[in-house]
Amino acid sequence: MRFFILLKSNLKRMVRSKSTILATFVIPCFIVIGFGLIFNKIIGNTDNDFIVVNSDRGSSGSEFIKEIKTNTKIEVYDKAKAEERLKRKNIGVFYEIPEDFSEKLSKGVKPQIAAYKLESNKDLGNFQLNANTVINHMVLRSEFKNSNKEVSLKDLSYEDTKISVVSKDKSNFSIGEAIILNLIISFVLYSSIGISMELFRLGEQNIITRSFTTGNKPTVILGAILTALFLISAVSYSVIYILSSLISSPSMLMKAPIAILNLSCLALVSLSLGILVSRIVKNESYINVILQAISAITCFLGGSFMPYELLPKSITAFSKFTPQYWAIQSINNGKPQYALIVVLFALVLFTAGTFKTKSIANA
Secondary structure, eight states: OHHHHHHHHHHHHHHTOHHHHIIIIIHHHHHHHHHHHHHHHHHTGGGSOEEEEEOOSSSHHHHHHHHHTTTSOEEEEOHHHHHHHHHTTSOSEEEEEOTTHHHHHHTTOOOOOEEEEOTTOOOOSSHHHHHHHHHHHHHHHHHHHHTTOOOOHHHHTTSOOSSOOSOSOTTSOOHHHHHHHHHHHHHHHHHHHHHHHHHHHHHHTTHHHHHHTTTOOHHHHHHHHHHHHHHHHHHHHHHHHHHHHHHTOGGGGGGHHHHHHHHHHHHHHHHHHHHHHHHHOOOHHHHHHHHHHHHHHHHHHHTSSSOGGGSOHHHHTTGGGSHHHHHHHHHHHTOGGGHHHHHHHHHHHHHHTOOOHHHHHHO
């Protein structure tokens, strides 16, 4: 009972702190939603008007179109009409499935989709990325078939390929949505700075020490403080995710449960990291610098600054050693079990930062 009383007291204190609310909710919320609206405006429409010309002499071209339609909106034109629209600058680019598309696939050779575009067109859409995924699956299926093994494209859609960046899953995030998610994940890790500074100030002002004189057990006092810090972080970023979904990308709501689960697990990681650094580092300015460096490095390696698939192989070798990587994989692939790995990171950091309640109070 005393724990909940202390928890309520700490939550009230933190919620009333303007700096805490600004840093944890208001600023991240404006940035995430703002970027979401901007990217949706820039690239949102480019995913809706892809023009495809099917010049394939076999049947694989039609199958390719059917498959890519599951996650990309396209229109099929004849080549003359597509060329006319391009000359008139009614469109910025169109794609052509080559005549030997089926022939190359049957031999296990990867065919190339030709792109005809205006010089000024930057092609911000994700057609080429999605096309790579589908073609890779079709080539792999052909190789299996040549080995007398029947495998469907549906089965292969769940396998990783070297070139694939956007998966076939209909609920997979678009480029804009991925940016929103990555921003939120980065903010969660950077919140460890506020958590560590809060613990540092509580110790510096002897607030925790004075709390020990109230008759409450030290573990109860510190437990209430840490739980309050966790709840503020987890709830804030979960709300930001929901708001950005409703305002910028409604399709993100499909993955809200697993996203919130992973954001909460990352909040545990952030809390544990904050505890560890505040326990080791005794200088306030160094705490800020060290946590900024740790957050920046792990966010880069984990794929929340730049998509994991676009990172050099020399970098991705270390990605799996970051909680961000597993959280992103869990959300993108719909695998909640990966969140347990994120929790494991939190437990390791918390164990490393384990301290006696009296010693942190007197630090």
